[in-house]
Amino acid sequence: MIVINAKNISKTYNPDKVPVHALNHVNLEIKKGEFTAIVGPSGSGKSTLLNIIGGLDVPTEGTIELGGEDISKFSDNELIDFRLKHIGFVFQAYNLIPVLTAEENVEFIMLLQKQSEKDRKARTVELLTKVGLKDQMNRRPSELSGGQQQRVAVARALASKPEFILADEPTANLDSHSTATLLDMMANMNEKEGATFVFSTHDQRVIDKARRVITLEDGKIVSDEVR
Amino acid sequence: MLLLIAWRNIWRNKRRTLITLASIGFAVFFACIMQSMQLGSYERMIENAVRFYTGHIQVHEKGYWDDKTLDNSLEVTESLQTKLSGEADLSAYVPRIESFALASHGTLTKGVLVNGIDPIKETGLTDLQGKIVEGQYLSTPGDIMIGEGLSTYLKAAPGDTLVLISQGYHGANAAGKYRIVGTLKFPTQEMSAQAAYIMLSDAQYFFNMPNRATSLALLLDNSEAVPGVKADLTSKLDTAVYEVMDWKELMPELVQSIEIDYASGRIMLYVLYAIIAFGIFGTFLMMTNERQYEFGVMLSIGMKRRLMQGMLLLEIIMLAVLGVVMGIIAASPILAYFYLNPIHVGGEMAQAYEKMGMEPILPFSLAPEVFVNQAQVVLVMTILMAIYPLWIVGKLKVIKALRS
Incomplete structure (x- = not known):
């Protein structure tokens, strides 16, 4: 079942001055539960594509459907709501809320979703246990290592039980051990939670782990390999 | 959160x-x-x-404030006094008669503001007794106290006699002679040169207006009580006969x-x-x-x-x-x-x-x-x-x- 359907997506920055074509008529279909890596050199359009898929950016041309809904027509508020309900993000720089503890960071998403306190607490403990940080629940991001912070970020991304997890260079700031741990954990969660994972990455270790690798160059898909 | x-x-x-x-x-x-x-x-x-003069609130006959004549004076009835005394925040009420007269001593004559007062009540409100600079405070009928400036102008000192001539209530002739018992120091020259104080009973007799006063000045326990007391009095008194004014209306300047x-x-x-x-x-x-x-x-x-x-x-x-x-x-x-x-x-x-x-x-x-x-x-x-x-x-x- 196709859950991400990008049709003829183009993105041009500075169209009136010096136009930069970040994406050029990209067509992409991703099925439910896929573990996909988008790779390519810097400036190839990986992050732009991921941002458009996640509703963080809008395409200059084309449409993007997530779970059958054309999000390119959504208003700003509708997009925020859609992201809250359906998408989990993992960023390169972890991007946890610095004033909240690991536990509160994970719980925060569920609070925005207005889940009951009981459900929130249970899900938080479950996820932090899964990412191996149950003992670090009360620590703030500044008291955690980069790898630990990224694991909290993954737990946060999964907290709302999203259908899509979008990760922009999630291992870029991690050492090899943390990268391996994080990848195993995400692969495991992909199998158990059934969420569709899409990464943008340069990291060969991530590429090796992916079951589908889409390569972008100059804003175009140049290869699409399913393993 | x-x-x-x-x-x-x-x-x-x-x-x-x-x-x-x-x-x-x-x-x-x-x-x-x-x-x-x-x-x-x-x-x-x-x-x-x-405390200098007006009190927190004054009660007058309706129309007195706009036309300050003796004909607009009020009768100090038992009923009026009972209503005033019933106010919880009232510290004292001070009846007064204020009118003008011609004062003469020897060959000198000057227009003065005659204040008929209850000496004890008046000093309770304005500390008039504290303003005595020479002589003594008003205590006996037939006595008068005058401002320092007036004393100087008329060349009259305690012990001298002052003659007052005026027009009384409803046009009656008013004439009387009073023994100066004290002189008073006021902060303004105007008051010093004009003010004269006699007993309220003397003023009522002089102006031919028994049991009447031109104003009742009310001293309250505190100024916060003014709006409440004013509202209460306005509701209790017949506003067709009386006017109740607070210090803001009395001293707009x-x-x-x-x-x-x-x-x-x-x-x-x-x-x-x-x-x-x-x-x-x-x-x-x-x-x-x-x-x-x-x-x-x-x-x-x-x-x-x-x-x-x-x-x-x-x-x-x-x-x-x-x-x-x-x-x-x-x-x-x-x-x-x-x-x-x-x-x-x-x-x-x-x-x-x-x-x-x-x-x-x-x-x-x-x-x-x-x-x-x-x-x-x-x-x-x-x-x-x-x-x-x-x-x-x-x-x-x-x-x-x-x-x-």
Whole structure:
């Protein structure tokens, strides 16, 4: 079942001055539960594509459907709501809320979703246990290592039980051990939670782990390999 | 949790928060001191004016205030006195007859303002006895006290006799002679040159108006009770016969001068607030700009803009409230001290105060509005300063913020 359907997506920055074509008529279909890596050199359009898929950016041309809904027509508020309900993000720089503890960071998403306190607490403990940080629940991001912070970020991304997890260079700031741990954990969660994972990455270790690798160059898909 | 995030956010940069709090606190502290002095001096000014002559409230025959003639005097009936005495906040009521007469001593004649008074009640309100500079206070029918200026003009001293000629109630002839028992010192030359005091019973006889008075001046326990007592009396007395006026109506020029002074004080305060406001605005801008990326992340994970603006507003309000509380806490003991121990002024200023019949002190007020006004102004100002940062958050582009 196709859950991400990008049709003829183009993105041009500075169209009136010096136009930069970040994406050029990209067509992409991703099925439910896929573990996909988008790779390519810097400036190839990986992050732009991921941002458009996640509703963080809008395409200059084309449409993007997530779970059958054309999000390119959504208003700003509708997009925020859609992201809250359906998408989990993992960023390169972890991007946890610095004033909240690991536990509160994970719980925060569920609070925005207005889940009951009981459900929130249970899900938080479950996820932090899964990412191996149950003992670090009360620590703030500044008291955690980069790898630990990224694991909290993954737990946060999964907290709302999203259908899509979008990760922009999630291992870029991690050492090899943390990268391996994080990848195993995400692969495991992909199998158990059934969420569709899409990464943008340069990291060969991530590429090796992916079951589908889409390569972008100059804003175009140049290869699409399913393993 | 929003409250928790907001609270923790303001302490992310402790030094900046403390500087912001200090600037808000300083503004409130300074404003409280200024306003306390202002209100304190107004309270004293009102109290002095009230005790100087008018009282807090006056009851007249209807129409007397616009046309001050004896024909507009009122009858001091038992019923009227009972109604006045029934007022809980009433300290005393002072009946008076005020009219003009021609006073002569030897070959000298001058127009005077004759005040028929109850000596004990009058001194209870205006401390008239304390104004005696020569002779003694009024105590016996047939006696008269006059201002120092009048005494000098008529070349009359205690022991001399003064003849008064006037027109009485309903055009009756009025003539009488009175023995000067004392001279009085007044802060204004006008009063000093015109004022003459005789017993109320003498005035009633002189003006041929038994059991009547031109006004009843009421002294209350405190000036806060004025609106209540006035409203009560207005409802109890027949307003077709009587008029009940408070000190604001009796002394509109005093109200006006207080309002003008208050307005100039407010302008100074607003200048102070404006300076502080720009400092606060700078802090808010920094708070907003350096967290654009964080706001971008919050938007991307699904936090609604309104919620984020609410969080930012909470942070701003917390800062303002903390600053206000700090300012009030710092100002309170100082104000309490000066309220109990007013600053005594010396030199020429003290003489000027005394000349006006005022104690030479700078009184402070602990009225709630000293604190409430500052809190309101700072909170409103802070919220106004917050509009721009909130607008920035409202317009923030997620992708731009994430790239910042």
